[in-house]
Amino acid sequence: MDSDQQQTGLDWFRAAVPYVAAHRDRTMVIAIAGEAAQAPEFPALLRDIAQLRALGPRVVLVHGARPQIEARLRERGLTPRYAQGLRVTDAQALEAVCDAAGRLRLHIEGLLSRNLGSPSVAGTRLRVASGNFVTARPLGVRGGVDFQFTGEVRRVDTLAIQRLLDDGQIVLLSPLGYSPTGEVFNLSGEDVATQVALALKADKLVFLTEAGPLRDEHHDTLAQLTVPAAERILAGDQPLPEELANHLRSAVEVCSIRDLRVHLVDRHVDGGLLIELFSRRGIGTLVSREPVERLRAATMDDVGGIFDLIQPLESEGILVRRSREHLELEVDCFQVLVADGLIIGTAALYAFPEVGTVEIACLALHPDYRGGGRGDQILEHMEALALKRGHRRVFVLTTRTAQWFQERDYRPGSVTDLPPGRQALYNQARNSRVFVKDLA
Numbered sequence: 351m352d353s354d355q356q357q358t359g360l361d362w363f364r365a366a367v368p369y370v371a372a373h374r375d376r377t378m379v380i381a382i383a384g385e386a387a388q389a390p391e392f393p394a395l396l397r398d399i400a401q402l403r404a405l406g407p408r409v410v411l412v413h414g415a416r417p418q419i420e421a422r423l424r425e426r427g428l429t430p431r432y433a434q435g436l437r438v439t440d441a442q443a444l445e446a447v448c449d450a451a452g453r454l455r456l457h458i459e460g461l462l463s464r465n466l467g468s469p470s471v472a473g474t475r476l477r478v479a480s481g482n483f484v485t486a487r488p489l490g491v492r493g494g495v496d497f498q499f500t501g502e503v504r505r506v507d508t509l510a511i512q513r514l515l516d517d518g519q520i521v522l523l524s525p526l527g528y529s530p531t532g533e534v535f536n537l538s539g540e541d542v543a544t545q546v547a548l549a550l551k552a553d554k555l556v557f558l559t560e561a562g563p564l565r566d567e568h569h570d571t572l573a574q575l576t577v578p579a580a581e582r583i584l585a586g587d588q589p590l591p592e593e594l595a596n597h598l599r600s601a602v603e604v605c606s607i608r609d610l611r612v613h614l615v616d617r618h619v620d621g622g623l624l625i626e627l628f629s630r631r632g633i634g635t636l637v638s639r640e641p642v643e644r645l646r647a648a649t650m651d652d653v654g655g656i657f658d659l660i661q662p663l664e665s666e667g668i669l670v671r672r673s674r675e676h677l678e679l680e681v682d683c684f685q686v687l688v689a690d691g692l693i694i695g696t697a698a699l700y701a702f703p704e705v706g707t708v709e710i711a712c713l714a715l716h717p718d719y720r721g722g723g724r725g726d727q728i729l730e731h732m733e734a735l736a737l738k739r740g741h742r743r744v745f746v747l748t749t750r751t752a753q754w755f756q757e758r759d760y761r762p763g764s765v766t767d768l769p770p771g772r773q774a775l776y777n778q779a780r781n782s783r784v785f786v787k788d789l790a
Contacts, residue, residue, distance in 0.1 A: 559614055
């Protein structure tokens with residue numbers, strides 16, 4: 351490995367560390383389709399899931415089995431029957447369902463067991479547990495169709511699953527459910543994953559999709575969606591692949607009931623699951639009840655994050671150096687832009703009430719989040735905050751971003767335009783330019 355590759359790996363690791371800490375002991379439900387098990391890269395995917403568990407999250411893995419069931423039916427000379435988008439499962443089909451799901455579960459357990467002993471996760475003592483944790487009920491007759499042994503989730507044994515997760519085990523669930531009278535029902539893997547995530551009050555529900563990423567009209571991956579935005583897509587004229595539409599409906603359902611995050615990740619991308627969960631940009635679509643990014647007042651707990659964010663800009667001479675102690679003293683002046691629990695932007699507001707003026711200072715964004723209007727979002731937020739506090743004029747000092755502020759209606763000023771107290775602190779060596787704006 352050359353030095354450039356080493357540096358790239360080191361940079362990725364450093365960027366991932368905050369996410370490792372944020373995801374530790376969090377419950378994640380991961381859903382994979384049966385098609386994934388037929389792909390040559392399936393062992394690598396399960397290795398990623400094993401590595402994910404080794405990093406600290408509590409993992410429930412739910413698998414589908416549609417192509418495996420179809421194959422078992424063909425072997426028996428049976429024709430698959432569908433109605434209203436659901437499989438009609440008679441007694442003969444149920445035998446094929448149990449055979450396919452059981453074989454696939456054992457296959458997954460075997461691959462996970464092998465991966466748990468690999469050098470990348472060896473010594474972690476991870477185990478895989480399966481069981482009759484899902485109680486089901488029959489769909490019954492719908493639209494004149496008797497679905498027979500096709501069912502839906504009735505109840506999840508959360509206590510049993512939690513005990514296994516507490517013990518550090520990966521819980522593996524098949525698309526089967528059991529009635530209190532001992533009957534077996536064929537379930538939708540989507541339904542199992544969704545209801546288990548709700549019952550466990552999981553932090554994340556991840557769908558590893560076969561249809562690729564969810565894209566906008568420009569064919570770019572949609573990185574984030576709120577529930578209303580997802581509902582608009584589902585109600586829109588642009589048709590979605592059936593799988594993506596189902597995942598998006600599930601995301602809307604769970605996010606409307608509980609405040610959790612749903613990720614739609616392209617299964618075909620090597621390492622896509624880890625990239626989505628442990629990098630700032632990710633590769634998939636994150637659906638949430640509220641916007642993932644939000645601006646709020648900084649607290650003492652944010653000092654470390656602010657310090658780490660602005661330190662590179664201070665080293666380049668773009669921002670004035672501030673020590674941790676300085677930030678602790680002035681933390682009440684700061685606002686932070688937070689994404690998934692991490693600080694990605696910040697700015698400070700320093701008031702000079704004797705002249706009714708405020709300074710907007712230390713406006714910074716993490717490099718991975720520059721663009722997309724976030725700088726404007728922070729600036730507008732700070733201006734609105736100044737107005738709310740009764741200030742009609744703001745000023746900024748900058749050495750590198752003069753044009754950016756001028757494009758936002760800031761006019762050039764001079765040191766004499768600064769409040770007397772700020773003039774006394776002006777650093778002649780930096781020779782910062784002064785820009786002023788009168789607020790409406």
